[in-house]
Structures are given as structure tokens and as C-alpha cells.
Amino acid sequence: MRPRTRWTYLILITVMAMVAAACGDDEGEGTTTLGATATTLTPSTTEGATETTAATETTAASGEPIRVGSTLALTGVFAPTAAIHKATGEVFVERINASGGLLGRPIEWILLDDESAPDLAAAAYERLITEDEVDLVLGPYGTGNITAAMAVAQRYGYVFPHHTASLTYAYTYECHFSSWSTGLHPNITNPNLLYDALESTGTPPETIGFVVNEFPGTMFISYGQPETEEGGAVTEAEKRGWEVVLDVTYPIATSDWGPLAAQVRDADPDFLYIAGLGVDAPNLITAMQAIDYSPDGMFVQWPAPGPLLGTEGADGIMSVTIFEEHPPFTDDPEAVEVAGMIDATLAESGVPYAKVETQAAASWTAWEYLQQAAEGAGSLDQQAMCDWLIDNGAQTLFHGDIEFFPDQQNYFEDLSKIKQVQDGEWYTVYPEEFAAPDRSVAFSPGG
């Protein structure tokens, strides 16, 4: 081989090795890889556990660890939100192991990176169940990934607690348990909760505009289940006699928000319903501000909460929530304690908006399902755990007591609340019994 060719291949191999190292996990012993990253998490004795230690170093529980397997989008487009679930899980594992473990045994969380890809999530759960032989599983983050993973759990008969999966109608597995309190028909209940909130002001909108991300979950909320007459946010608005002056769908990876902003300005609705995700709302609001336009009222379905707070023109925007760090939610001292631990872990991991809200609350609740199912059944038998949950429900920190309805595909009622950005912070404003002190829905057409 010629020296220059040898040198070329050597460099190429070095670069490939660097790529592999960059994609690999360096958090500690016992790591293996699937896709990009695998992490074995057990609690350390320090707060905000992010380090990996061996199970035998814990002091509160003993014996062979109970291995809980799951994936999260540690990389990829879902990573910003998955970081919240990772932090929440770390705190839960630390806390439960410090208080005697599960069935007297410590929990060991086997966490794989599904890279935000449903196919990798499914493969990861196959591996977790068949090769790693985990005792329990917990769902990943993201509707697509949860849907893919649920099929695997169903095939092997594993109890499948999961958090924010939006295609509620699709989940018919008898042992799936959602911790996102949307109910089975969020396409009806969520929008009506918002519309009730608007009507509670005494000055509801007369015109409403919809901009809808083509993501399946937001399409479901806006238009209902495909090939049914059920409808969603758009038809529910029409039922209230509000004129729908704009109804436009945009691609998931929209980068130029100018044309959409111009369409909204042209339609000039009293209220703008942004059926969007992540940073859709800040991007659209900024684009509307740039053309000197701002709707009188706005709602965004599932935003990344932090970026909105720093967006000019976002004051007054509403969204849905499960929990916010203010009374009456913080009347429970345990909720305050847990939220504080999660906040600290989020801050340590560099998440800019280090506060517990919907995602962290749903994540914590899913872990509670797993814990209570095992403790209630007195074993790790999947069917026994499943039956126990269905028969007894769950007592959760952030949702209260929950009852699962098999005829509603194990969904419970929609316990969502409406929150609003006021004075630069998120506050729950509706229903009134959950509103932050001295806060109420602020909306008035025409300013």
C-alpha cells in the first residue's frame, strides 16, 4: 500500500473513531450502546443525581436491583423535552431508593437513547425486554416513540406506563397507562376547556384563527380522529358560534414564518389558536411582531415553556398544564419538595427553564404507576400489576387520586388546566379553583 493511501485511511479511521466517541456515552461503567447512547442510572448519595454508581453503594434498599428499562430522546429533535424526563426519572429513582426501594430492592434504571426515532425506540425496547431482561419498562418521550414502544410492550405483556402521547384513540393495549391527564378525547375536552376559559371573561372572541402543525397529535386535537365525524378544536369553535377566519396547516420543520405571519395578519382573528409544538409559537409570534401585528389573544397547544417567556409579544398567550409551581399546587409540601429536587436537577443539567410543569409532572406520575402497581400486586408479575392498577387506580402526587376506566382505554378524565403568560411568568388561570392567587383569564377582543 502506498504511504499516502495508508495515511489517508489512517486519518479516515481516526475520524470515524472520533465520531463513534462523540456519539458514545461516557457516563460510567456498565454502559452499552444502541443507536447512540445507553446509560445505567442508579442513585448517588448526592443531590440531583446525575452520576452513575453501582447499585450496591446505596444505603436505603438492598438486594438484587429491580431493573427498569426505558428509552428517551437523549439526542435528536425531542431531546430538549426528554431532558426533563431524564431529570425527573433520576430524582424519582434516587428518592425511592433512599426510602427503602421498591419491594425492598433498589431500582436500577436502564436508559437507552432512541435518538427521537420511533424505529430505534421499538428496537431498544425489544432489546431491553429480550436481551437485558428488565423487570419493568417505562415509556419513552414523544408520541411516535411511545406508540412504537407500546407495541413491543404489548407483545411481551409488559405493563406500560407512559407520559405525553397525544394519539389517545390509538392506544388500545389493555395494560397501557397514560399519565397525561388529557382523557380519551382531548380533541374535544382540551379546546372546550380553553373556550370555557375565554367565555368566563364575559368577552369571548367572535372570530378565531387556527394555525396547525401537521404533526399527528396537533392534527388530532384540531380536526379529530381521521376518518371519523368527531371533529376537534375547529368544529368545537364553530359550535360556539365563533367564525373561523383562518384554518391553515404548516410543515413540522417550518423555518420561514413570515408567510404564515402574513396570513394571520390578513385574517386578523380575535383569537389565534396555535396548534403547535416546541418553539412554533415564539417563532410565529416574532414573525408577527416583525410585521407589526399581534392578535388580541393566543393559545398554543404544547409549547416549550421557557422560550415563550422570553419572546416579545408573548404576554397573554395561553396553554394547557397539569402543574405549575404556585398555589394551590404548591399547597402540598411533598409536591414542593419533589418539584424543588427536579428543578435542581434540571438546572444542573443546563436546562434553561428549570421548573416543573406538564412534562415533569406527567413523567413523575408514570413512575408512580410503576411503583404502586408493583407494591400493590406485591410482585413484578406484569398481569398482576396491570390488574391491580385497573382495579385500584393510583394515588399520585401531581394528579391526585386516579381511576382507570377500561371502557375508556384506561384513560381517566381530562384534568388539564389553562395557564397564561402574565407579567413574564406562567400562571394557571382556569378553572378558577386552580388559578394562581389573584390571577384570572385575561382576554378582551380589541385589546
Place this chain on the structure above:
Amino acid sequence: MELLAQGIVSGILVGGLYALMSIGISLSWGALKIINLAHFSFILLSAYIVYQLTVSFEVDPLLMVLVVAPLFFLVGVLVQMFFHLAKVDEFKSLIITFGLFIIFQSAMQTIWSADFRRIGPVLNPYETQSFFVGGIAFQLPQLVAFVVALLIAGGMWLTFTRTYFGKAVRAVAQDPEMARAFGIDSRRVAVILSGLSTAFSALAGVFIAIGQTMFPELAVAWFGIIFPIVILGGLGNSLGTLTAGVIIGVAAGVSSVLWGPLSAPLVTFTILIVALLFRPEGLITKRSIA
């Protein structure tokens, strides 16, 4: 009518930003035969650096041009020197620069986490500033980006057609061996051009930081925009790249306001395919490098 006009204006201006993002990779591909996928991560990395310096030192983000442009010129120089060392050709460049892209993505996620980053309105008053002509908004960040793209495209065209360096670049692009035989230091030319290409990408990053919310995966979304512009404009053709950027931007903007945003990718790629059927070498070829 105003809606259509706004769509056209927004499309032209955003097309300028797209062109600014594309010029670097077009020059690299056309002149150096390097398909540098790492350009996408250079744009994003520049945006993150602008974000970090702006937030940490509370300075005007536009001033960061003075920091990132020379910094990334050096980066481009070093990268090209590495390519020389590794005897990277067009095919190998795809593999190696994809590896660099992954490395930079991981580094950015490690440093800034996977969460969203945006310069707030206090430090970034530009993001919502516009001036209006008859009700049509000209957004300031995009307008400045368009002007910068115009200056760069025009400047590079003049350079390639009026200067010895430009002639040297064209000679190296056509036949590096023959260029060397005529006394042109092809390595030096390549290094300088690579530095310029990467600096141009860094300039695009400044406007990304001003106008968008950043997260590590953002660069992936640009592949579907930048490559059509690069191909449509002709490899190494800076004016062609600007033209293509405007065409793509206007097509996407007009189709969005007329038929909804979902139609924009369909229209964009239809234009690309039809254009390549009739002009496979790109829209403007008379002044291409190669």
C-alpha cells in the same frame, strides 16, 4: 394583494439569508471539489457562539460579526489543510465532513444542552424590527442578511472575474495539476477559499442567532433548503446561488400565502427538478467557476 406582496417581499429577503447560508458550500463544492457537510454545523456553531457571547457579555449581536468571521476563517483554513493532508477527494469529502458534522452536533449539544436557545428581546432588538413600505414589512434582520449576501455574491463575482486570485481559483477549479504547472500555488488558493467559505457560513450564523431559536438539530432542517439552492445556482457560482436563493424563497413564500405552508416544499422541489431537467448545470452558468 397585500398578502401576496408580503409573501414576495418576505421570500426575497429570506432567500437572501438562504443564499448567505449556501454561498460557502457552493464555493467549496465548485472550486475545491469538497462537499463540505460540516458547513451546516459551522453555521449553527457560529449562531451558538453569537448567542453565548451576546448573553454573557451583553453586547450587540450584530457586532459578533467581527468575532465569528475571522474565527471561522481560521477554522476553514485548518479544515482545508486537513483535507490536503488526507488527500480528500469529492467522495471522501462526503464521508469525512459528515463525520465532522456529527462531531460538531454532539459538541454543541454537550456545551449548550439539547434545549432551545434564543437571544431575548432586550439584547436582541433586531428580531422584531421592520420598516414598512405601503403596509409591506421589510424585516430588518432578513434585510441586512440580504444586503450582506448581495455584497458577498457580488464581491466574489468581481473577485473571480477581475482579480488574479479569482483567475487562480478558476484555474484550480478546472485543473489543479495544470494550474500548478503554471505556477499557481493551488494549496494556498484552496486554503484561502476555504477560509472565506467558512467565514461566509459564520456570517449566516449571526443572522440565525438574531432571528431564530436554536437547538442542536436545527442544522439538519437546512439540508433540504441549502442543497437545492446550491445545485440550482450552479456549483461555485455566487451570483447564481443568490439568484437561486431568491427564487426558492419567493416560491416558498408565494406558495405559502396562496396555498398554505404545506405547499412550499412541493413547489420548491418541483422548481428544482424542472430547472435541472432543462439546465442540469444550474440556472446561471456563464460565470461559474468550473
